[in-house]
Amino acid sequence: MAKDAVTAAQEAKPLPKLSASEFRQYNAMANHMEHFHNNFRQTWKILHGACEAQKRPKNMSIRAFLSLGQNFCHHLTAHHTIEEQHIFPVLAKKMPAFRKELELLSQHRQIHVGLDKLEKYLEECWSGERELRLSEMKEVLDGFGEVLWQHLDDEVRQLGAENMRKYWTVEEMRRMPM
Incomplete structure (x- = not known):
């Protein structure tokens, strides 16, 4: 059977109910990723909220605000670099969404x-x-905000238990690089 046909068959067949333990194992990557993504969302809200209100958060100097933005850029870049070099290549072996030519990348x-x-x-x-x-600054943020927020949601959804179990065994999940 061709690779796409195998993928379609995996996605189509009904799967048995997961035990609580199996669900935790399959959902571990989504939980881990959600933790990182929530930090990005929180920082984005501070930065974008200040831009919308046209004033920095109370008790935050210009230097602290700029530093928060710079840290956001550096941390998100590092996060994506780790994903692209260590996580996505493993996931792409079985999951189309993580292949270079598709949506997440x-x-x-x-x-x-x-x-x-x-x-x-x-x-x-x-x-x-x-x-x-x-x-x-708001114009710059608005230029990529929609795709960023969509990506944060899409990635976690792809890593969720119900999707991961279509492609991986519990044992394979235990060996994931995350």
């Missing part, structure tokens, strides 16, 4: 176009080359 590329612009903007503000204007 395409989302990474789209996110990084915006992330690079944000990082450059923040660096220019930090160095004094440019004055921080929250309306300008």
Whole structure:
């Protein structure tokens, strides 16, 4: 049977109910990823919320705000680099969504176009080359916000127990690199 036919067959056949232990094992990667993604969501909300309100959060200096944005850029870049080098190649062996030419990696590329612009903007503000204007920063954030939030949700959904069990055994899940 061709690889796509095997994948279609795996997705079509009804699967037995998981025990609580099996569910935890199959859902472990989703839980782990959700933890990281929630940190990105929280930081995004602070940054974007300040831009929408046109004022920094109470008791946050310009330097602290810029640093928060720079850390967001660096941490998200590191997160995606780890995924692309260590996690996605393993998952791509059986899961189409993690293959290079498909959605999740395409989302990474789209996110990084915006992330690079944000990082450059923040660096220019930090160095004094440019004055921080929250309306300008909001434009940069809005340029990739939708794809970022969609990606954070899509990735966790792909790693959820009901999807993972279509492709992997419990034993294989125990050996996952995450």
